[in-house]
Amino acid sequence: MPPEIMSGAILEPDHLRHALDVREKLESRLDHLLDASSAIPENLSAAMEHALFAPGKRLRPLLVYLIAEPDLAQENAALDLGCAVEMVHTASLVLDDLPCMDDARMRRDRPTTHIAFGQATAILSAIALLSRAFGIIAELDIPAAKRTRLATILSTAVGHKGLAAGQEIDLNGRSTLSGTAEVENLNWLKTGMLFEASAEMGAVLRGLRPERMREVRIFARHLGLAFQTADDLLDVFGDAEGAGKDVNKDAGKPTIVTLHGAGHAHMTCRQHVEAAERALRASGVSPAPIEALIAKYLKLETRFDGQ
Amino acid sequence: MPPEIMSGAILEPDHLRHALDVREKLESRLDHLLDASSAIPENLSAAMEHALFAPGKRLRPLLVYLIAEPDLAQENAALDLGCAVEMVHTASLVLDDLPCMDDARMRRDRPTTHIAFGQATAILSAIALLSRAFGIIAELDIPAAKRTRLATILSTAVGHKGLAAGQEIDLNGRSTLSGTAEVENLNWLKTGMLFEASAEMGAVLRGLRPERMREVRIFARHLGLAFQTADDLLDVFGDAEGAGKDVNKDAGKPTIVTLHGAGHAHMTCRQHVEAAERALRASGVSPAPIEALIAKYLKLETRFDGQ
Numbered sequence: 181m182p183p184e185i186m187s188g189a190i191l192e193p194d195h196l197r198h199a200l201d202v203r204e205k206l207e208s209r210l211d212h213l214l215d216a217s218s219a220i221p222e223n224l225s226a227a228m229e230h231a232l233f234a235p236g237k238r239l240r241p242l243l244v245y246l247i248a249e250p251d252l253a254q255e256n257a258a259l260d261l262g263c264a265v266e267m268v269h270t271a272s273l274v275l276d277d278l279p280c281m282d283d284a285r286m287r288r289d290r291p292t293t294h295i296a297f298g299q300a301t302a303i304l305s306a307i308a309l310l311s312r313a314f315g316i317i318a319e320l321d322i323p324a325a326k327r328t329r330l331a332t333i334l335s336t337a338v339g340h341k342g343l344a345a346g347q348e349i350d351l352n353g354r355s356t357l358s359g360t361a362e363v364e365n366l367n368w369l370k371t372g373m374l375f376e377a378s379a380e381m382g383a384v385l386r387g388l389r390p391e392r393m394r395e396v397r398i399f400a401r402h403l404g405l406a407f408q409t410a411d412d413l414l415d416v417f418g419d420a421e422g423a424g425k426d427v428n429k430d431a432g433k434p435t436i437v438t439l440h441g442a443g444h445a446h447m448t449c450r451q452h453v454e455a456a457e458r459a460l461r462a463s464g465v466s467p468a469p470i471e472a473l474i475a476k477y478l479k480l481e482t483r484f485d486g487q
Numbered sequence: 488m489p490p491e492i493m494s495g496a497i498l499e500p501d502h503l504r505h506a507l508d509v510r511e512k513l514e515s516r517l518d519h520l521l522d523a524s525s526a527i528p529e530n531l532s533a534a535m536e537h538a539l540f541a542p543g544k545r546l547r548p549l550l551v552y553l554i555a556e557p558d559l560a561q562e563n564a565a566l567d568l569g570c571a572v573e574m575v576h577t578a579s580l581v582l583d584d585l586p587c588m589d590d591a592r593m594r595r596d597r598p599t600t601h602i603a604f605g606q607a608t609a610i611l612s613a614i615a616l617l618s619r620a621f622g623i624i625a626e627l628d629i630p631a632a633k634r635t636r637l638a639t640i641l642s643t644a645v646g647h648k649g650l651a652a653g654q655e656i657d658l659n660g661r662s663t664l665s666g667t668a669e670v671e672n673l674n675w676l677k678t679g680m681l682f683e684a685s686a687e688m689g690a691v692l693r694g695l696r697p698e699r700m701r702e703v704r705i706f707a708r709h710l711g712l713a714f715q716t717a718d719d720l721l722d723v724f725g726d727a728e729g730a731g732k733d734v735n736k737d738a739g740k741p742t743i744v745t746l747h748g749a750g751h752a753h754m755t756c757r758q759h760v761e762a763a764e765r766a767l768r769a770s771g772v773s774p775a776p777i778e779a780l781i782a783k784y785l786k787l788e789t790r791f792d793g794q
Contacts, residue, residue, distance in 0.1 A: 315642030324631035335622030
């Protein structure tokens with residue numbers, strides 16, 4: 181039985197149920213927002229659906245929604261904003277998996293998009309998902325000033341100071357990373373930044389005050405680092421079937437696991453979760469559904485025991 | 488001496504000078520907006536600059552600006568909006584040139600971005616340019632409602648009903664195109680739609696009335712088709728040195744040239760220019776600088792004589 185990474189959280193079925201209900205609503209909105217029509221080349225449309233509707237945890241859109249805690253009037257905006265973030269995340273996975281990047285063949289229990297549709301269509305589907313995300317944000321039924329603020333946050337998280345930068349360092353700059361701080365910075369760019377952007381966007385939608393917004397950001401940053409560290413552990417100790425994707429892709433690259441061993445990585449992950457929980461509770465957002473999600477997904481398949 | 492495609496326009500030096508002055512301002516804003524900083528991996532930053540600062544006509548941002556005809560208060564917004572469009576156009580060229588798409592080695596008189604920086608960095612630079620474009624629009628110093636309208640226009644032009652759709656059909660669906668209408672639809676997706684979006688965005692910035700906006704769209708659509716047809720002619724009859732990029736990439740694909748011959752393509756191009764001019768004059772936008780640009784750039788290297 182795998183040990184829980186979570187420290188104090190008790191997995192309460194009602195809270196988890198709420199989070200999973202939101203996920204069902206998200207799935208249904210995603211389908212609606214993909215905006216399928218005869219104007220879209222069939223192959224492109226199928227590639228976008230292949231990537232987007234593969235089974236995923238939908239953590240980022242859930243963060244958006246559970247931090248926004250929308251009333252009825254804002255519920256659609258919270259769902260659509262979450263879907264926009266999921267489209268961006270999916271686009272980044274499609275590109276990361278390309279032969280010229282991580283050269284992965286499986287993702288979310290399916291053949292990667294370029295394996296199923298060819299590289300060109302995979303790249304075009306990523307561009308289309310990314311563009312659609314910005315289009316969805318531009319059309320949210322909320323004041324225009326909030327929409328532009330959300331677009332700024334997303335643009336920064338994706339671009340040359342965010343995901344794109346992280347992937348570039350991961351591919352061409354990893355060998356130059358020397359210490360924990362540099363590896364954590366890379367993890368932040370690759371994972372933490374979109375987690376942080378998701379949480380921040382939820383908080384903007386909610387209209388959270390600046391000092392509480394700060395706590396939300398701290399929460400999300402630690403959560404992102406916890407997930408990335410867990411992912412690094414999974415890459416070493418997981419199997420492809422359990423992970424739903426290729427593993428052992430990081431062999432030879434410095435990660436928290438390869439630098440300091442699995443025991444240290446496990447402890448780092450736990451510390452990030454604890455710091456995330458503290459900040460979440462200080463932010464004024466209802467913590468229970470989010471903690472239930474973390475408890476569900478931050479279990480590690482641990483075949484190590486502190487070495 | 489190459490014949491002019493332009494029908495009635497007289498190339499007036501003052502108007503052309505104005506357009507070229509705007510282009511200089513655009514180049515300088517592009518550099519500013521790329522927002523270089525030590526936070527960006529050097530390789531990624533260099534790839535973005537390689538693609539963006541290669542010599543280009545900058546037609547799309549010039550359209551934005553010359554249709555907006557900004558006063559002093561709106562000048563920076565018009566320039567920045569133009570730069571955002573140029574970033575999107577550049578991103579699309581970087582991707583179109585990839586080995587899995589057109590497999591081009593030269594573009595804008597330089598090695599293509601993937602030849603100079605590798606495929607992964609080329610793709611990431613395209614993503615970064617695209618994201619930055621939406622970020623720039625979100626931060627324009629104009630009312631937020633206009634910014635969101637501009638983002639919607641750009642998102643539609645880039646995505647699964649725009650550029651991405653056009654490239655997908657070009658790569659995987661060309662052989663199924665049978666007639667002129669289908670080829671023109673492809674040309675519209677690949678070129679006309681971003682021309683139309685550029686012109687429409689300039690008109691939104693200017694606050695043009697709907698009936699005149701309609702003329703602007705018609706103008707831009709015909710102009711885009713004229714440029715695409717000229718490009719098809721260049722692909723057959725140009726040489727790589729004059730074109731600044733690979734030619735003969737369309738061999739075996741149906742284009743207006745391969746379907747109906749060069750004489751017909753030349754006539755089609757001229758008809759589109761004439762229709763564009765008529766709509767431009769009906770739109771209330773000062774036509775002269777735009778016509779001067781068309782006259783400068785829609786000269787064809789013609790080695791055919793009406794066959």
